[in-house]
Every structure is written in C-alpha cells, then in structure tokens.
Amino acid sequence: MSIRRLPEHLVNRIAAGEVVERPASALKELVENALDAGATRIGIALSDGGLARIEVSDDGCGMAADEIALALERHATSKLPDEAIENVVTMGFRGEALPSIASVARVAIESRVRGAEGWARTVDNGRLEREGPAALPPGTRVVVEQLFARVPARRKFLRSPRAEYAACLDAVRRLAMARPDVAFTLEHDGRRALVVTSAEGRPARVAALTDRALADNAVTIDLEREGLVLGGVAGLPTFNRGVADHQYLFVNGRPVKDRLLIGAIRGAYAEMMPRDRHAVVALFLDVPPSEVDVNVHPAKTEVRFRDPALVRGMVVSGLRRALDEAGFRSVQRPAADAMAMWRPEPSLSPSPSGASGELPPGQFRSGWEPDRPDAGLGWGLSAGAALGETSPTPNPSPEGEGLYGRAVHDRRTTFFTPPPAARAEPAWAPPPDTAEHPLGVARGQVAKTYIVAEAADGLVLVDQHAAHERLVLERMRRALAGGRVAAQALLIPEVVELDEPACDRLEARAGELAEFGLDLERFGPRAMLVRTTPALLGTADPKGLVTDLADEIAAFDEALSLRERLDAVAGTMACHGSVRAGRILSVVEMNALLREMEATPHSGQCNHGRPTWVKLAHGDIERLFGRR
Structure with a gap:
C-alpha cells in the first residue's frame, strides 16, 4: 500500500478523537479559551448534558473577523508568541480544539473586539455554512450543537445525558476552582445549576464548589521551596469521604490527574484516617514552566515533573505541617445554642428500704x-x-x-x-469454658471504644465498632440471600441535600437500593427524600448514609448492579449502622456482642481487614509483670 496524505476533514476527525472525547472535553477547551482571553465572567448553557447544545459566553478580549477564520484552522493559536513551547503559561496552546470540534459538530462563533463591530462564523462538520456581522457585547460566544451527530461510531459510545452532564459539571467545577477571580454560571436545560462570584477567595471558592462545611473543617496550605509554591485547602482527617473523587489537583492553574500527587496526598494522611476513607483536598502547585512538561497528554490532563521527588516531598510536608498546626481540631461540633438545649437529669431519691435498688432506664449506679x-x-x-x-x-x-x-x-x-x-x-458471671465461649464474658469498657472481657485462658480486647460493623454486614448478607432487607419507616422523612449528579445516580438505582431496605425519592433537583432505612441499621444517620452511598455508586461503572457490588454497598451501610466508638455499653450489651461474634463467620476482622479482637493469654500477662 502506497503512502498518501490524508484529507483535511479526516485529519480533523482524528484530532477530534484525541482532544474531544465527550461533551465535557469540548466544554473544557471552550472555557479554557475564555480564560486565556482574559474573561472575568463566563456563562455556560447546556442542553441534554451537552449532547444537543453547548454554549459558552465570556467578556474577554474578543476576536476580529480574520482571527475567527484563523482560529478554525488547525495549529493556529495566539497562545505561543514564539517557539519556546516549554515556557507556555496559557491553558491551551496546541491550536487543535476549535477545528477539531468544528469537524464533528455544528459550531457558531460570534465575537467582538472592544471598539469594533462584531462578526459571526458558522461551520457545520468542517464546512463553512455562513458568516457575517453580529450584534453582541464585547467578548465571544461559542455554540456547539449536535456533537458527533454525523459520526455514529463515536456517538454510540457516549453515555446518557445525565452522565454527560455530570462530567461537564465536574469539568466546570475544576476550572472555576482554579480561578476564584472569575465569576461562573452554569445552566442545564434552562435551569441554573452553578453560580460562583469573583468576590470570594480561594478557600471560599473551594468550599462553594465542594461542600460548604469544608470552610469550617479545613486547614489552609502555604509553602514555598526552591521556586515551587504550594497552596490550597485540606480537609481535617475527620472530614473525609468514601471515594477519592473529592481531591482536586492543579499545576500552574491547570486541572490535572497526576498519580504522583495523588500518592503524595495518601502518604500525608497515612495513619490519620481509615484506609477506606479519603481526604477532601484542593492543592494548587505553581512550578516554573521549565520544570514541568504539560504537553504529555493531548487534553493536558497529565503532567511530568523534572524533579518528582522534590514535588512529592513538598506536598507531603506541606500537608502534614498544616494538619499538625490544626492540633486537636476535629469536625465542628453542633452550634452552641443547640448544645444549650441539653439539661442535666437529676438523680432520683434513694430507694426505700427493702426496694430492689434497680434504677430506671437511662440511669446508672x-x-x-x-x-x-x-x-x-x-x-x-x-x-x-x-x-x-x-x-x-x-x-x-x-x-x-x-x-x-x-x-x-x-x-x-x-x-x-x-x-x-x-x-x-x-x-x-464467672469466666466461661473456653470451648463454649472463647471470647469470655465482659468485665468493662475502656475509652468507650474497647470491650474488656475475661476468658478462661486470658484477657480479650474487642473493638466494638469494628466488630459490630462486621456483624451488621453479615446480617445484611443473610437478609439479601433471603430476598431483601427489612425496612424501617422514618416517622418524618428526611431530606438529604446533594449535588445534582449524585441525586441522579441515586435516583437511577432507587429500585436496587429498595432491596437493601433504603427507600429514596427525588425531592427537587438537588435533594433526596429518605422514607425508610434498613431495619438492621437501627438509628443510623440517613444523611451520612445517603451521602456515602452516592460516592460509592460513583466509584464503580454503571454497568455493574448494586448486588454485584454487594461488599462495597452493604459495607457502607453496615458502617453507618454499627455501634460507634465512644458509645457506652451496658454489660448485657457487651456480652451480647461477644456471643454474636462467636457465632458469626469472619467476625475476626472488620469489613476493611482490620482485626476486631486480640487476646492476651495468662502467660503473656505474667510476662508483663515479670512473673515469668
């Protein structure tokens, strides 16, 4: 086969396959262009998750008529003043985004330079459709319609409008987080979904785009070393999430997904939170352009550092220093006025002579x-x-x-x-026979977390939360094997506020969640109504349970059912329904927990692989006191 030059339209489609994978990719490129144009306000409007229409408007510098035509040609860019590509400081610089998008969609560009007339140009799948004067304020408006409509091989691999909208929303969040000096608005199908102003600083912007509670439960990072500057916001170890999707990383203002930085975050939080939990972090790393290669990936989502050890060490030390300075801080307690509602309960008068001496429920001797x-x-x-x-x-x-x-x-x-x-x-109760009850009988509780039990052959320490978590999981497995988990109706249904993509994911799995005993109902665009919870969980917190389940569902592919992810979903539910560390148990409750552990398979380890109990044999105790 002889070598030939590919036609221009095919070259553009190949480039589109590298740069424009889905609507979120096209939206990212358009917003980056607006930021590079010096915009202070960016408005975004989507239809059908961006599949039908993407519109991006900005108040940037604008383009003249000849510049609009040049912007639609491949490898034409205003972002490289010379050939020193290693010193690029703009968001985009390859010059492939607009022509690539225009080769697989209908693209209309309207732009106006301050003090000049506006101009418009429309290209439909690589062919010029129309151009002429346009009336608009200074800036640029780009409309992309029917992405991949004439490329069915690509269109069929796109996901549902809800899934594509969630990806678009995530892309806008990351770009808005990197530029707190720019105001963003996002509308989806005519409804406003995101609004952030330019008056807020970086911590406030991160909290507004992730979780409002982060503002009171985070530390700020500010570190400079050898020309590198690290800033950002890091949640306290107790303010964590079930998946790592709430970790936002930026290099020179560009959102990235870098394994080196993710590993550094994990190392910084090591031994400060459970292995199945993940920190909420937004890190902004500024590196001299010569020390980082941002052209590793066509979409510029990956980077390569000249000195990765220096970068990793800086991230770990910066995070640890900030967390160390937080001291004893933890997730904020309830408001003072709420705590003031509690009143001490007076003790009852002494029981008369001959009375049984028993105290009412809730009273302790x-x-x-x-x-x-x-x-x-x-x-x-x-x-x-x-x-x-x-x-x-x-x-x-x-x-x-x-x-x-x-x-x-x-x-x-x-x-x-x-x-x-x-x-x-x-x-x-006397110490039981080891063969019948190897975990012994309860003798007390230490730090409201560990049960102390006496067995015939030694002393047993039990982590009450880890143990009960495993027991609840095994009960849920048995209930699911029998059909479905029994549900417990809430006296007053609870409203749980989440972002819209999380609500979409939960709504799509509502039928499967009902088999687990969790009855959810959509309650507006960004809220779910909880009507029942699994009876096995007792008085579990519905808000925390639903929030973690939304994260858990987001972590695995939609093609998998919840039953196929039984361990993950049931484990999340079991964690919320188990006895928490810090709860005082009666001797009867402690013994009941020990007996159930002895009768339950796999109760020797919790759902995350940690041991639930340890034993000190009599010989071990004697050695501790020097008797052996």
Whole structure:
C-alpha cells in the first residue's frame, strides 16, 4: 500500500478523537479559551448534558473577523508568541480544539473586539455554512450543537445525558476552582445549576464548589521551596469521604490527574484516617514552566515533573505541617445554642428500704456500695458518667478501716462537682469454658471504644465498632440471600441535600437500593427524600448514609448492579449502622456482642481487614509483670 496524505476533514476527525472525547472535553477547551482571553465572567448553557447544545459566553478580549477564520484552522493559536513551547503559561496552546470540534459538530462563533463591530462564523462538520456581522457585547460566544451527530461510531459510545452532564459539571467545577477571580454560571436545560462570584477567595471558592462545611473543617496550605509554591485547602482527617473523587489537583492553574500527587496526598494522611476513607483536598502547585512538561497528554490532563521527588516531598510536608498546626481540631461540633438545649437529669431519691435498688432506664449506679452482697471484684467498670448522677463519698469508719474497710455511701446529688470518672454495674458471671465461649464474658469498657472481657485462658480486647460493623454486614448478607432487607419507616422523612449528579445516580438505582431496605425519592433537583432505612441499621444517620452511598455508586461503572457490588454497598451501610466508638455499653450489651461474634463467620476482622479482637493469654500477662 502506497503512502498518501490524508484529507483535511479526516485529519480533523482524528484530532477530534484525541482532544474531544465527550461533551465535557469540548466544554473544557471552550472555557479554557475564555480564560486565556482574559474573561472575568463566563456563562455556560447546556442542553441534554451537552449532547444537543453547548454554549459558552465570556467578556474577554474578543476576536476580529480574520482571527475567527484563523482560529478554525488547525495549529493556529495566539497562545505561543514564539517557539519556546516549554515556557507556555496559557491553558491551551496546541491550536487543535476549535477545528477539531468544528469537524464533528455544528459550531457558531460570534465575537467582538472592544471598539469594533462584531462578526459571526458558522461551520457545520468542517464546512463553512455562513458568516457575517453580529450584534453582541464585547467578548465571544461559542455554540456547539449536535456533537458527533454525523459520526455514529463515536456517538454510540457516549453515555446518557445525565452522565454527560455530570462530567461537564465536574469539568466546570475544576476550572472555576482554579480561578476564584472569575465569576461562573452554569445552566442545564434552562435551569441554573452553578453560580460562583469573583468576590470570594480561594478557600471560599473551594468550599462553594465542594461542600460548604469544608470552610469550617479545613486547614489552609502555604509553602514555598526552591521556586515551587504550594497552596490550597485540606480537609481535617475527620472530614473525609468514601471515594477519592473529592481531591482536586492543579499545576500552574491547570486541572490535572497526576498519580504522583495523588500518592503524595495518601502518604500525608497515612495513619490519620481509615484506609477506606479519603481526604477532601484542593492543592494548587505553581512550578516554573521549565520544570514541568504539560504537553504529555493531548487534553493536558497529565503532567511530568523534572524533579518528582522534590514535588512529592513538598506536598507531603506541606500537608502534614498544616494538619499538625490544626492540633486537636476535629469536625465542628453542633452550634452552641443547640448544645444549650441539653439539661442535666437529676438523680432520683434513694430507694426505700427493702426496694430492689434497680434504677430506671437511662440511669446508672455510680460509685461502690459495700453494703451490697454483690459488691467487690465481680463488678464491670466502664468509663463515662452524666452530670447530675449520684456521686459516692466513701468515709473512713471510726475503727480506722479507711477506704478499704466499711464505708458509708453518700447519696447526695452533686450538680456542680466534677462528674465521676466511672460507673459500676454488676457482672456476676464467672469466666466461661473456653470451648463454649472463647471470647469470655465482659468485665468493662475502656475509652468507650474497647470491650474488656475475661476468658478462661486470658484477657480479650474487642473493638466494638469494628466488630459490630462486621456483624451488621453479615446480617445484611443473610437478609439479601433471603430476598431483601427489612425496612424501617422514618416517622418524618428526611431530606438529604446533594449535588445534582449524585441525586441522579441515586435516583437511577432507587429500585436496587429498595432491596437493601433504603427507600429514596427525588425531592427537587438537588435533594433526596429518605422514607425508610434498613431495619438492621437501627438509628443510623440517613444523611451520612445517603451521602456515602452516592460516592460509592460513583466509584464503580454503571454497568455493574448494586448486588454485584454487594461488599462495597452493604459495607457502607453496615458502617453507618454499627455501634460507634465512644458509645457506652451496658454489660448485657457487651456480652451480647461477644456471643454474636462467636457465632458469626469472619467476625475476626472488620469489613476493611482490620482485626476486631486480640487476646492476651495468662502467660503473656505474667510476662508483663515479670512473673515469668
């Protein structure tokens, strides 16, 4: 076969395959052109997720009539003043975007330079359709219609309008995040979906485009080293998400997806959050143009650094320094006026002689009562007590027995003294036989997180949250095997606000989620109504559950069903329905958890692979005290 030159229209289509993969790719190129033109306001309008129409208007410098015609030719650009491509500082510079888009769609460009007349030019799939004067304010308006309509081989691989709209929205978010000095508006099918003004700074812009709560739960980053400048916003370790889609990376103002930077973020947050959670981060790295290659990928989404070790070290140290300075900060507590609604519950008067001595639900017996026949070493202790509980005041007897002898229990109510450091509760059961109950019987709770149990052959420590998370997951698996998970109706349906793509994903999977016991209903463009939750989860937080599920669904391909992703989806639900660290458990609850663990497969590790319990044998304990 002889070598031949390809026709111009085919060359343009090949270039379009590299630059214009979907509507979001075309939208990204048009917005980048507007930014390079010095725009301070950019308006975007989409129809059918960009499949039918993409319109981008700006107030930039505009183009003259001859420049519009030149912009539609391949490799024509105003962004390279000379041949030093390694020193490029603009968003786009290849000169392929507009002619590539125009070769696979109908493109109309209207532009006006300040002090001159406006001009318009329309190209339909590579052929000039019309041109002439146009009336518009200074700036440029580009309309792209029917993308890939005449290229069915490409059109059939595009996704649904909702999915394409979600990709367009993500592209605009990233570009708007990089330029807080520019105002952005985005409309989809006539409805305004995104509005950000140019008056807000970088932290406020990042919070507005990700999560408003990030403003109060993040640290700012500001570091300079060897000509590199790192800035941005990093969420606290406790402010995390279920997937890594909320990590935004920028190099010289250009949104990128770089493995080196993603790995650096993971390393900076190592040992500060669970392995299945991901930080919310927006990092802006400014590097001398000679130290980075931005022409690695046709769409400029990947970069290559001259000194990757320096960049990685700078990101890790910058993040860690900012997080270290945050000290004890965690996710913000409820507002002070909400906390003021809580009131201490007064203790009841002493029970009359001969009464059973049992306390009503919610009341705990504090201190110790040696008058009781069951007092002594058989009691289980767990940390934590509420203000207003009865506080013991052991007094030495006249015979000088002191604290270790017979004491008098003072039942006076103390509202203004520090609360007792522990509560006591009878736990009479003797250590069980190892063969029957290898995890033993509960003797107490440490740090409101770990159950202390005594077995016949040693001491057992159980992570109550990790253990219960596994138990809930296994219950959910058994329920799904039997058909569907039982649902528990909410007395008042809860409204959960999310962004529109997240609502679209949940709405599309509503039928499958109902099999898990979660009944969701669309409640406007950016909200979901939760009517039922899985009964196995008890009093789980519907908002946190639905938010994490939206992230989980976004993380895997739409071709997979939720049942095919059983472990991920059920694991997310189980995490929200499990006993949390920090919850005080009664001895009965602790023993019930131990017994269920003994009867449940895989209960030795949680849903994320971490151990749920450890044992110190008698020999290990003796070695700790030097008895061996």
